Amino acid sequence: MGQTISKPTSNPSQSSKFFFSLRRTPTSQPTVDRNISPRQSIFSTLRRPPVVKPNDFIPLFNDCISAASSRTQEYLLFKDPEDKFHPSPEVLTQVFLMTYISQSVCLNMTDTFNCTAMTPEQRILLGADWVWAVLEKPTKNPRIQIAVQVLHLPEREDAEENGVPSEACSESVQMAQRESSNRTVYERLVDFCTSIGKDCYALFLFFGKKNDKENIYGVLSNNFEAAIGKCNKIDRPFIENFFKGSRYLHTPSGMMQAIVTKREGDPLTLMIKFS
Template identity: 70%
Template sequence: MGQKISITNSNNTQDSRFLSFLKRFSPQKPSLDKNMSPRTGMFAKLTAPSANKPNDFTRLISNSISFASTRTKEYLLFKDPEGKFQPSLQTLTQVFLMNYITQSVNLDLTDTFNCTAMTPEQRILLGADWVWAILKKPTKNPKIQIAVQVLHLPEREEAEERATAGKPISESIQMAQMESRNKNMYERIVDFCTSIGKDCYALFLFFGKRDDKVNIYGVLSNNFEAAVGKCDKIDRALIENFFKGSRYFHTPFGMMQTIFTKKTEEALTLMIKFS
C-alpha cells in the first residue's frame, strides 16, 4: 500500500510548516488509488452501496470498520498449540488496515472517506498509525479527521521490544526519533490533533485490554489536551482510565453518527467497542 498525507490545518502558517516537515519522510505514492476498480469475491457480497443518503454513508463507513475489527479479532483469538507462533504487532495492524481497505474499496468509499497509512517515520513523529478523513466535495480537502494509534496488550508490546532490541535502524528512523524525543507517542498524536482543531479526533484503538484480551475497544476524543491543563500527563494510564466505570460503549456506527452530528468546536469524548 502506498502512503500519502491528506491532512489540513486551519492555520496556513502551521499547515505550511507541517507539510514541509513531512516531505522529509514521506514517499510520493498515494495510499489508495482513486482509479482502483472494486474487487469482486467474498468481500463484495457483504454489503452493497445503497442510496447516497447521509445515514447510508455512515453505515457504509461503520460497516468497513466493523468488518476490519471482526477479522482482526480472529488473529487476537489465535493460539498456537505449540506456542511457537504469534502474529507480530505490525502484522495485527496491517491485518486491520488491509481488511478495512478491501471493504471500503468494494463499497466505493475511497473518494469520500480517505484512509492514509503513516510511514514508520511519520508514525514516530505524529504518533498515528493511520488517518481517516471525511473529504469535502469537490475539493477533496479533509472536513473531519480521525488519527488512529493502535495499542496492544502490554505483554505483547514488551515481548516485541525484546525481540527487536539491538536490531539496526535506518537513518530516517533515527532522525524521526531525535525530532520527537521530548514527547511520548500519546502526547504526539494529541498535539497533532490539537494543532488541527476540534474537527480532528485522536482515536486510541486497543487490540485487547486487560479485562478483555480478545476484543477491540477505542477511546476517541477531540479534547485530550484538556488533561494537560489539569496537570495530568498524557500516557497509557490516563487513556485506560477512561474505561473505568464506563457502562456504555458506542458501536462504530454510533461513533460515526455522533461525529457527523456534533456541533462545530464542541468537545466530544466516546468509548467504543469495535468487535
C-alpha cells in the first residue's frame, strides 16, 4: 500500500577515498615569478650611505704635503760635485708648490681644500707665497684660510738678492716694493691675516733651519698681532724663537685637525714638522 522509499547504498570504499582526499589536498599557494627580485629586509633600510664629513680632506692634505716635502728635500739634500748647481729660493718654493698642486688635483680635493698661488705683486704686498683655504659647500666660500710665507736659509736668500739686479723687476713689482717698504715681509703677512680675522692663519714655512738644514718646519698662528701690540718687532729671529721652548712638533695632519676643531675666535699657535 505504502510507497517504499529506497535509501542509497553507501560504498565504504568511496567514502573513505573522499575524506582521504580532503585531508591530503594541499593548500593553494601563489606562483612564484623567478624574474622578480627578492624583497629587501627591513633592516637593510636602516643602513644609510656614508655621509661625507667636512674633515675628510685632512688625510688627502697630508698626502699632498708628504709628496711636496719629499720632492723639495731632494733639492735641499743635493750636493753638486762640481759646485755648479745651486737651486735658488724661488726654484725651491716653486718645486714645493707645483708638486703640492699636482698631487691635490690628482686626489680631487680642490673643491674642498683650495690652493691659490700669489702673483709677484701680491707676494710683495701681502707677504704670502700662496694661500690655502677650507671651502664651504655649496658656496665654495673660504671658511678657514692659511697664508703661507716660505723662509729659506740666510745664505740662499743672500745669494739670490745679490744675483738679481733691481732693474730686472717689472714696473708693477717696483711699485709694490715702494708701497710696502715701511714694513718687513713678515709684518706684511701678519697684517694681511689680521685684517681677515681669527680664521686666517699665518704660516711661516722654513726650508731648513740653522741647526737642521735638510728638513722643513713651520710656525703657524692666528695671534701674531699680539706681538705687535706689545711693540715687539716681527722678524726672523722672533719667529725662530718659537721653536726654542717647543716640546712637541705637530704633523701636517695634526696641524689641520687642530685648526678645524678649534673654537671660533680662540687663539692658536703651533710648531710643525713637514718632512
